[in-house]
Amino acid sequence: MVLELHVWGPAFSLPSIEAQCLATIAYFSLAVPQDAWVLVASSDPSVSPTSELPALRNGSTWVSRFRNIVDYLRQYSNGEWDLDSGLNGSERADNIAFSSFVESRAHALVDLSLYVTSQNYYNTTSPAYGSILQWPNQWILPPKIHGAAKARTEHLGLSSLDLQAIEDQRQREHSAAVAAGQIPKNFIRRPRDTVSGLLGKKSQQNQFRLEAITDDLFEPLEEMLGEKMYLLTRDSAGPSSLDCLALGYLSLALVPDLPYAWLRDAMKSKAPRLTVYTERLRQQCFDAAVEVSHAVAPSANTTSSHLPWRAPEQARLTTIGSTLFNAFADSVPILKDVRAQDRLRVAAESSDSGLSQEDSKKLSTFAHTQKKDILVNIAYAAGGLAALVGYMAYEGFFSSEGFDDDELEDEPITEFEPETMQAQNFLFG
Amino acid sequence: MTPEGRDNSGQVPGSVNLSRARDYFAVPAPIKRIFDRFPLVTYPSNDLPLRGAPSRNGNRLFVFTNAADAKQNKPSFNPQCLKWQAYLRFVGIEFDIVSSNNHASPTGALPFLLPALPTSNSTPIPSTKLQKWAIEQVHCEEEQQLNLRFDVYASLLDHRIRNAWLYALYLDTENFTSVARRLYVDPSTSNSVVRAALASQLQQAAREELLKSTQYIDVSALEAEAGDAFEALSTLLGDDKYFFGRSKPGLFDASVFAYTHLILDEGMGWKQNRLADYLRKHKNLVQHRERLLKYF
Numbered sequence: 001m002v003l004e005l006h007v008w009g010p011a012f013s014l015p016s017i018e019a020q021c022l023a024t025i026a027y028f029s030l031a032v033p034q035d036a037w038v039l040v041a042s043s044d045p046s047v048s049p050t051s052e053l054p055a056l057r058n059g060s061t062w063v064s065r066f067r068n069i070v071d072y073l074r075q076y077s078n079g080e081w082d083l084d085s086g087l088n089g090s091e092r093a094d095n096i097a098f099s100s101f102v103e104s105r106a107h108a109l110v111d112l113s114l115y116v117t118s119q120n121y122y123n124t125t126s127p128a129y130g131s132i133l134q135w136p137n138q139w140i141l142p143p144k145i146h147g148a149a150k151a152r153t154e155h156l157g158l159s160s161l162d163l164q165a166i167e168d169q170r171q172r173e174h175s176a177a178v179a180a181g182q183i184p185k186n187f188i189r190r191p192r193d194t195v196s197g198l199l200g201k202k203s204q205q206n207q208f209r210l211e212a213i214t215d216d217l218f219e220p221l222e223e224m225l226g227e228k229m230y231l232l233t234r235d236s237a238g239p240s241s242l243d244c245l246a247l248g249y250l251s252l253a254l255v256p257d258l259p260y261a262w263l264r265d266a267m268k269s270k271a272p273r274l275t276v277y278t279e280r281l282r283q284q285c286f287d288a289a290v291e292v293s294h295a296v297a298p299s300a301n302t303t304s305s306h307l308p309w310r311a312p313e314q315a316r317l318t319t320i321g322s323t324l325f326n327a328f329a330d331s332v333p334i335l336k337d338v339r340a341q342d343r344l345r346v347a348a349e350s351s352d353s354g355l356s357q358e359d360s361k362k363l364s365t366f367a368h369t370q371k372k373d374i375l376v377n378i379a380y381a382a383g384g385l386a387a388l389v390g391y392m393a394y395e396g397f398f399s400s401e402g403f404d405d406d407e408l409e410d411e412p413i414t415e416f417e418p419e420t421m422q423a424q425n426f427l428f429g
Numbered sequence: 430m431t432p433e434g435r436d437n438s439g440q441v442p443g444s445v446n447l448s449r450a451r452d453y454f455a456v457p458a459p460i461k462r463i464f465d466r467f468p469l470v471t472y473p474s475n476d477l478p479l480r481g482a483p484s485r486n487g488n489r490l491f492v493f494t495n496a497a498d499a500k501q502n503k504p505s506f507n508p509q510c511l512k513w514q515a516y517l518r519f520v521g522i523e524f525d526i527v528s529s530n531n532h533a534s535p536t537g538a539l540p541f542l543l544p545a546l547p548t549s550n551s552t553p554i555p556s557t558k559l560q561k562w563a564i565e566q567v568h569c570e571e572e573q574q575l576n577l578r579f580d581v582y583a584s585l586l587d588h589r590i591r592n593a594w595l596y597a598l599y600l601d602t603e604n605f606t607s608v609a610r611r612l613y614v615d616p617s618t619s620n621s622v623v624r625a626a627l628a629s630q631l632q633q634a635a636r637e638e639l640l641k642s643t644q645y646i647d648v649s650a651l652e653a654e655a656g657d658a659f660e661a662l663s664t665l666l667g668d669d670k671y672f673f674g675r676s677k678p679g680l681f682d683a684s685v686f687a688y689t690h691l692i693l694d695e696g697m698g699w700k701q702n703r704l705a706d707y708l709r710k711h712k713n714l715v716q717h718r719e720r721l722l723k724y725f
Contacts, residue, residue, distance in 0.1 A: 050644070093662075096585070100585050104588045105584070
């Protein structure tokens with residue numbers, strides 16, 4: 001059985017646009033013999049029942065996420081396809097800790113660089129998604145991913161990279177100032193900001209902040225790498241899963257040619273050894289320059305590519321229908337919550353989730369009760385609405401024709417009366 | 430309801446549809462009349478609660494806890510608060526514990542500290558600046574600078590273990606009713622409607638936090654990652670008494686203790702505690718927690 005690895009498609013001359021996918025591709029190309037797997041740039045999370053990419057398919061079994069795939073490969077091959085088997089105790093601990101470190105810190109930086117920085121997103125990332133996605137996903141997925149990246153990096157307080165957010169903020173201030181009557185409308189006119197302008201002149205604070213968070217990531221990694229060949233091990237022992245993960249994130253920091261390349265500049269100046277390491281590992285794992293055509297029509301380019309690409313299936317009508325339905329359902333207020341609850345149940349009920357029978361039963365009952373809660377909420381809302389309508393009916397808004405109209409017509413008079421009374425009191429009093 | 434109105438019925442025929450639309454959005458007359466009378470009376474503002482002011486002369490750390498535990502300076506039940514409570518204790522700063530909640534904090538998050546000195550101008554110190562303040566007070570060392578692994582291993586606590594904790598405390602129904610509801614929701618109000626709303630907000634916030642980085646919440650993966658994290662921490666500690674071979678506990682010990690203590694604490698009343706099963710596999714972490722518990 002050939003293993004199928006489904007990933008987001010190529011971009012920026014890397015084999016995938018997403019870091020976890022890059023890490024998984026690197027792991028496969030280092031650990032798994034080339035005839036045992038194929039790479040499918042399906043670029044659509046709905047191909048997998050877990051609705052996540054990267055996803056590994058072996059017959060009817062689907063496994064997603066880097067860590068789970070690595071574990072699955074170890075079990076599947078009885079420990080043969082395992083890059084971490086040679087690690088000793090402290091290296092194993094470092095492997096776990098640095099993986100968590102890279103995932104948390106580097107993920108935020110890549111998000112900031114590719115998605116939150118408006119110039120980069122609109123000029124580079126968004127078109128890259130456009131070329132790998134099929135209709136209608138190219139209209140649905142990029143805004144979703146963009147929004148998620150913004151939400152993930154909100155706590156860093158660097159929204160000034162996001163021109164959209166600045167514009168919103170200014171609009172608010174503007175209208176507040178106008179409303180307060182402080183400034184005549186015509187006088188408020190400022191030129192459009194660019195990110196470099198903002199970072200260069202206005203908010204040095206932001207530059208300090210970017211300096212600090214890039215330092216936080218690169219310094220420990222650079223020190224850990226030292227003069228070694230790989231992050232954890234020397235040349236003879238070969239790379240570990242940490243190297244794959246680091247390559248996934250660092251290559252997205254280093255390789256893309258962005259209009260505002262602050263992350264690449266920071267990496268080159270702060271971590272020269274890490275830059276060389278990333279470039280070397282990239283040559284080892286990926287092709288030098290991957291084009292979208294390699295992934296979509298691999299037969300024409302078999303000689304030029306050493307990744308085992310297989311063309312993704314064309315989207316079927318049912319897939320498109322379900323995509324459209326999901327996109328619609330996710331933007332309906334109450335339905336959205338119902339679906340959020342379901343995300344937990346999917347995990348528990350899929351047979352390979354690794355939970356014991358009892359646990360998964362508990363989990364799905366939990367998800368069911370949660371769902372009931374929401375239904376109760378809906379019932380409350382409906383009840384409230386019914387009460388309101390009832391009140392309106394009682395008040396006569398809905399009663400039969402002639403009387404109803406008269407009643408409505410008379411409202412202004414009722415409201416007016418107390419005022420005239422007061423005025424009279426005032427005049428005579 | 431509107432007797433005056435009915436007396437005049439039928440006198441003003443005309444653009445019926447227009448006025449009907451307008452009247453649906455107008456405030457109904459009886460309600461308007463009630464609200465026209467407000468405010469009826471304006472009371473003078475309340476005095477500050479007495480329990481907040483017993484010892485004005487010491488440093489006061491505001492944490493999630495209950496009044497009885499606060500008097501005895503017992504560990505807080507919130508990991509963030511416990512971390513800083515433990516750290517300040519380890520470096521030897523005297524302070525009192527005050528029971529509080531998020532609304533009291535200038536940053537919206539607990540813990541924060543009101544320093545005793547200078548008395549004239551006591552601005553609250555949020556948790557992000559507590560370490561700097563402590564270093565100024567007692568001239569302890571800034572541990573992040575001493576070892577490159579500090580930040581790296583701290584990410585295990587801030588992400589892997591925290592995510593598993595969020596799930597275990599807020600999204601596991603049994604734990605939520607027996608632990609989180611009792612500790613966070615019930616003390617804040619006695620109104621059952623508000624309690625229900627607060628509880629669902631807490632769960633919603635936890636769920637959103639977990640769904641930020643993934644498409645769905647994979648419980649087994651969360652727990653396995655926390656298990657891995659404990660393994661790495663156990664290897665890092667080794668046979669030492671405290672992390673990084675120090676002679677005295679510091680910030681990293683406090684961060685680890687904040688989770689290990691609460692996971693192993695019998696008084697929390699966990700119903701489901703798979704994290705404790707993972708943690709008990711590592712004897713040195715359990716002993717580390719017992720060693721630090723003596724400070725309280």
